[in-house]
Amino acid sequence: MSVARFWRETPRRYNLGGSKCTMCGTVYFPPRTVCPECTSHRQSIEKMVPFQLSGEGEVVSFTVVHEAAEGFELQVPYALALVKTREGPVLTGQIVDIEPSAVAIGLKVRATFRKLREEGASGVIHYGYKFTPLEESGSLPVAVSGERNST
Amino acid sequence: MEAGIVSYGVYVPRHRITPTEIGKVWGVDGAAMGVGLNVRRKSVPAPDEDTITISTEALRTALARANIDPQQIGALYVGSESHPYAVKPSATVVAQAVGATPTLTAADFEFACKAGTAAIQTCLGLVGAGMIRYGVAIGADTSQGAPGDALEYSASAGGAAFVIGKERVICRVNQTTSYTTDTPDFWRREGQRYPSHGGRFTGEPAYFRHVTECAHRIMELTGTSPKDYRHVVFHQPNGKFPLRVGKQLGFTDEQMHYGLVTPAIGNTYSGAALIGLANVLDHAGPGERILVVGYGSGAGSDAFDLETTDAIAWFEKAYGRSVDYFLENGVEISYAMYAKFRGKIQMAGGE
């Protein structure tokens, strides 16, 4: 993947920055510029605001991958899941820090920061979100959202 | 000084390997090595972990605990001897990953195992001078020992992040001083995979001399002696050196107890003394005085005279994990798995 193509998405892949429609309240990840849910969807253009996901969610489905995606060969077999976040959006990501055979639908997880792949020994390293079991790793939001201490 | 520790967080990877398991491969009595080094297990990073990911998890923990707005971070430094890139800072990736960019200064530090403590000193300076509101100093490593070398039994992975500031300080820094010389006890040339060391030269002329001299110097500056400290933390390349230097200086095992983490997780290099300090803070109440004497090969020692404030009593550790959790938990793996995780197996394509 080109340097620019990956770099462009780091606020999403590193920080789980999504968007929210101020008209209907639906949260999206990755962020959208227009709301598919709003019946008058053209009116939602310019009504979308940034929204920070906490990274917490639960597994709604999973698989254990034996034939790896490119760059993931060293991690085989790895658990890949659909994670429904607390705020609504469903994400696709690896589940780490647990035996793949122990992953189950309903497992509570939170996002963590890991290497996704390297462009060979001399290329750029791509980082992004994976998910770790909440019980073992403890709660840890991706970003402190809500009130900020700005005094 | 006014500046001190506002928050901290630690992360140690999940897997462990024992000296016994390592010794089996090299025809060595690994259990005896472990006893000799006072290392029971060491941590092993997964293939998708590195100094950057460890630093990020530790820093996210620190920021969440004190509810710090990352945009208020004015400086961020990552100290390590296993930065993923030789050129391109770990600090910028970590800064992006915690949402601190773009209004901050950042850089990577290297000084073997004392890169993290050096970063703390720098942050104290910036905060003290009023140049920044919060500074972040991280010490993290995924260090490796050459296969079959003594260091292989102890070199491990982990990191700690400290947020330095003047507000809501949970542990004040009274004094810091250093002792630095050009002493080649342990080094790694550019392009080399594994470090080299001077064998027994790493002991008396290196670790012991610098730690001892620096400890004396700081106690002179603060007018203290060992009995004035509730806790002491030394750099800990194994579980023996710190106990010996502590005893030589006049500290008790009890004072050294919380600060000594290497026996449970191995030597996390730039993370070691900082994880030790974090463990002390996890257990400390208000008004406890702490001495930290780090060490980095090459060589130098940074020392800190610290005291916890009342604020530590209500410091919220709800996020991430405590140091005890990492010391007490972990999943053991075989040497084969360890070799695969650490990239010690030659893969196709010559890479």
Next chain:
Amino acid sequence: MREVAVLGVGQTKFGELWDRSFREIGIEVGLQALVDAKLSSQDLGGLYLGNMASGALIDQEHIAPLILDSVGLIHRHLPAVRVEGGGASGALALHQGYLAVASGLYDFVVVGGAEKLTDVPDETAARITSSAADQEWEVVFGATLPALWALMARRHMHDFGTTREELARVAVHAHEMGSKNPLAHYRNKITVEQVLNAGPVAEPLGMLDCAPLSDGAAAVVLGPMELARKHTDTPIRIAASQVACDTMALHHRREITRLDSTVVAARRAFDQSHRTPEEVQVAEIHDAYTISALVSLEDLGFVKKGRSGPEFASGRFGPGGTTVVNPSGGLKAQGRPFGAVGVAQVVELVRQLRGEAKDRQVPGASVGLAQDIGGTGATTVVHVLERTN
């Protein structure tokens, strides 16, 4: 809009065609179809070519004029258009060809589909297969196309009790059918046991739950129904040609165990053709993965949601059943050269509806349905075909 008929068909063997280049397989099927349709090159109006990944597989984009040129038809400077929609590229090309003839802009068109998967190493072919999934939000995080279908399978098993054995039966059936198809990539019969014990790909899917990487090409000639009898005694009417799309990423679907694109494309196709699933005697559906066939049967309306496992196991969709599924052997046994699949499905239906399918013949077949999927369901194309005699 006038009625469109299939006047001629052509297909290569599917498999590892080491000796045949992309151009050669394109030429073979193009000429076969033209000969079968007794179509003079003077009457040909244009070419639609379905292909998913020629750039990645053979470094060649812009392949439609290349094939037109290769079959010797370039001097008339006909239009040639490549159509892409992941694994549904061939079916989408058919839809475009159908629209061209129905609109009256062209009278006769050739619709071809071709792909050369063995011209790259297996790992590259696997990566290219996954290029139909969401690169930025699925693949970059470790997903492969089989892994995404496996996520669907796992949830389907959780919600409806579908078992691995029920999934395996889809593959067993495909090979049973493929054993009778001389053009199939795989002609060996397999057992449920073999499917269950095959090496895992992305659990619960194993090697034998997944279609192979094949080379191959297929083509049809389309023309207006009103002129069809001049070219064939057995014109097959395209009673419906419908396309529906859905979110790219599986994680954005309304329900991960339902292919809304199939539900909607099927509804539109049954509306257009005034038919119901009960009236379909033969169906060529997308069995790239055993789960994709089961979910497709539900979403096409052949069975109630969640019931595909037991219903398929009952034999309803096998020889002698109410609707025979994938008599060609499907993607699993006939093979899966992406761009050729959708066209080959229709080639098989045409042979069935003409009564020319030999020992694969579904007796009395008069209404057929073809369904092809792109990616994990971001595109579905459904065609309904009918015998006219």
